[in-house]
Amino acid sequence: MQELLGRQIVMGQKDWENCNKDCFSGRPAIIVKERIFCQRCGSSQSISETKLPTGEHYCPVCIKYGKIKSSDYLVTSNPKVESPQTRKIHFNWQGKLTIGQSRVANRLLVNFEENRHSLVWAVTGSGKTEMIFFVIKKCLEKGGRVCLTSPRIDVCRELYPRLVEVFKDENILLLYGESEEKYRYSALTICTTHQLLHFYQAFDLVIVDEIDAFPYEGDAVLRFALMQSLKSIGRLLYLTATPPNHLLKEITGEFSIEKLPLRFHQRPLIVPEKIWYENWSSCYKNKHKMKKLLHYLKELLVNNHVLLFCPSIAYLKKLYTKLAPFFLQGELTFVFSEDEERKEKVEKMRQQKYRILLTTTILERGVTFENVSVIVMGANHSVYTKSSLVQIAGRVDRKGEFKSGRVIFFYNQNTKAIRQACQEIKGMNQLAKEWLKNEMSMVPKSSNA
Structure with missing residues (x-):
């Protein structure tokens, strides 16, 4: 039962x-x-x-x-009408939070205790996952049930081993459309937002990672499923680097907004280089049109591997076919949403077994690769919103030592999305600089939550 x-x-x-x-x-x-x-x-x-x-x-x-x-x-x-049983949680995390992370983590604990919803507005690479460990632990200690959900399968897959490592004694359940594991009761569940349709007043805490991501963003059904999965006294915690304006208006007065403009390593976000490329949409048709792309690939590959974002699957496949002869077998591959080897290819790229990975926007967020640069083919294409361009740029210099990672936006029209994305990145860097100067210099460099 x-x-x-x-x-x-x-x-x-x-x-x-x-x-x-x-x-x-x-x-x-x-x-x-x-x-x-x-x-x-x-x-x-x-x-x-x-x-x-x-x-x-x-x-x-x-x-x-x-x-x-x-x-x-x-x-x-029917749940038993009794008080939740508190329990001891085996918490296996030995890391250190920065002052900024610690401040956010502590605010999330206070909000949870005071029955307030929270939104964490933190730049890509700020370490949002580490900041939620403590509120998850608190909820579990109180006998509560936690769901960590995301619109993206890749995000759920990446979160799962990290949570398993931290909460070793929890029988964590991972659910998504094609997951091999069947449903079972678990105090800590990781799932895609679509899976929430199968829950009813189940969770004391629902954490939505990448709240602004497709397909959740703008989907009334998924929003209904989220709200229905939460207990009447449950709390919501949204995580995002790029909250849309309508969301900020919607949650005004109901959510405590916790901002963090600094990445974990405290280096600034990489500002995109806008490169005019008149024939990007047809560059695969002849070698002359490919020259600019090949030139920049050669430059970037000196120090990094490359994520090459394409606006559609059809374009991706055509570009891959024309690029392949310029590289050794196995040096590059492609991945898209329906790719049966999607999981394996992403993991191999993480292990740096490919030099170049062509992808659609499925990898715009929630995945981390070390030592990568990014190229966006046709950043002016309608598929790329301001938020997606910020997220794509955020794939660079997320962890490890800086390896001269770069972000290249190829375009032939300077769209509003491109302008706003670059402005937002520069704005967050300026805010981080001021934040460090005015606040961080007054306290020690690191702290635990």
Whole structure:
């Protein structure tokens, strides 16, 4: 029965009628009035367009998670009415936080204790994951249940081994669309935001890493799933380097905003170099048009490996085909969302087994590679927003010693997104400089949370 604690499943009417109501709670899967309202995904649809031959109605929005009808129920187990049991947590982290990180980490603990939601607005490479270790520990110690969720599978995969190392005694569950592990109850769950559709009032603390990332950003269904997965007295913690303005307006008065403009190593963000490239969109068509790209690749490869961002899968494949003859076999490869070897290729790039990795925006955030430079093909393309360009630039110089990493924006139109991205990076660097001068010089250089 614990397996269904906070986990909702779809149950037919007959099965629900025979269910032990002392152990399980159920609510109609779909409410039918002037329109239908799906209680799993929160969507509202026309009655006429969702009517089945049986006279029932179904939800077409979340059908990929299993068909749900108006005669069905969403069922979860009843929690025992008792105070949460405090427990001792094996916390296996020996690292040190900077003063800035420590300040944010401590504020998150205070906010949690005072039942306030939090947003951490920290630059890429600031060490956001390390800053949340302590509030996760606090929630678990109180007998609470924690979910660390992200819109991106790659982010979840990268977070999982880090959390396993820190919380060795926790039977951490990793869930995403194609994960091999089946669902089981866990006090600490890592999952994609889509997986939240299967939870109902389950978590005392939900941490959303990359709250502004696709596909969560702008998706009403995923927002509904997030809010529904949280207990009525639960707390939200958003993490982002690039919060959109509408989010900042939305959370005003409800969230405590904790800012950190400094990276962990306290070096500034790498400011992109804007390079005019008239024929970037067709450069793969002949060697002459490829000359500029090959020139910069040769320069960057002297000190670093290269992440080469492409605006579409079709463009990526064409560019890869034309680049391959200029390099030794195995020196470069490509990766995109539907690539069956995606996980393996990302790990090999992390191990520096490739010199060049062509990618789409799937690697714009949440992944860390040492000693890389970045090239963005067609930074003026509509697929690149201000936030995505800031995130892409943030892949450079995230950890280790500085290795002359560079960020190249190839473009043939100086778009608003390009201008705003460069302005934001420069602005954060200036804020970090002032922050260090005015505040950090007054306290010791490092501290624990």
